[in-house]
Amino acid sequence: MNQCMVQANLFGKNILNKMIKFLDIYNQDKKYHNLILRDLKNFFKKGDFILGSEVEKFEKNFALICNSKYSIGCANGTDALTIALKSLNLKKNSEVIIPAMTYCSTAFSVLNANLKPILVDTDYLSPTININDLKKKITQKTKVIMPVHLYGSVVNINEIKKIIKNSKIFIIDDCAQAHGAKSDIGKKVGSLADISTFSLYPGKNLGAYGDAGIITTNDKNLYKKIRKIRNLGAEKKFIHEEVGMNSRLDTMQALILNYKLKDLLRLNQSRRKIASKYDKHLSNKKIIKIKHSKYSVYHQYVIIVKERQKFINFLKKNKIQYGFHYPYAIHQLDIFKKKFGKEKFKNSEMLAKYGISIPINPLLTNKEVSYIIRKLNSF
């Protein structure tokens, strides 16, 4: 046996004894655990449980990383979308264009705001909305276009702006999967649209230890309105000027997020590095890669595999965790089947049927990434 073979064998043996994790939040944040616990004790003493300085600090710092003037914390990413839509005061059943492949929340928020969702397919082998199809779906009733930077890949918002020109159509981008990403010309996500919304769900590129969300905007009036809506319509206690929601960002989550925000860009960089290795070295003809924008932050790395069930069994056997994002397009969800019944969105349907997310955990070691590549190429 030569040296190379010995190493390969050892490597194979080591790795096979250990599950390759899809995400590892515990180890990712370990260095902050004691600091967070210390701060929480002080927080319990202080008793400043609602909003307060930790929320303000997080809002300020998050606005900075988005290059946005204002940011408003809220309870989760679904509420962030709903609040953003409500802040526009639109007539009931105004049309909101969304992609057919996204998480259910994008569509639910439209209904929660008493508006009408209109679906548009994604681009071929791409996670983001097809701009030509979008153009065809714009009507007199269209009041909002709500693209989603799915898997961290950034939609060309400038192109959408060119299409809508001076018509009074708002753009709200769903940035739940794109914290820290940039457009192809280097503008930061969170500063591209009229309003941008983020989920801070634990598994996101920036995630809390529970539900949380945040909204950014450069418009002062929208900022003031959104602040009120998330706080039962009140800026001042008991002065309720709007029908609002109770959707404040939890103060303990803000405290945790203030630590975690420090690592966002570094962890994104690690995701991008892993993705570029997959891009370069995955060479199995049975695996089709999908296109991401230039500065994607790879919330997910999704591949298309026609023999998906066989591939899943193969991943299980080789102890590689996986996920689906998402197994149904919006029109395929039971709750929406009636609404969108006969419409077809073939690119989104392909992602739902054959898409499979492989680990893009930023803590993956070079060895683990090589192992995944080697295994996948042998499928």
Ligand SMILES: Cc1ncc(COP(=O)(O)O)c(C=O)c1O
């Ligand atoms: C694209 C997208 N939009 C909206 C949401 C909703 O966010 P949350 O789960 O925080 O309500 C998510 C997250 O799950 C998402 O991925």
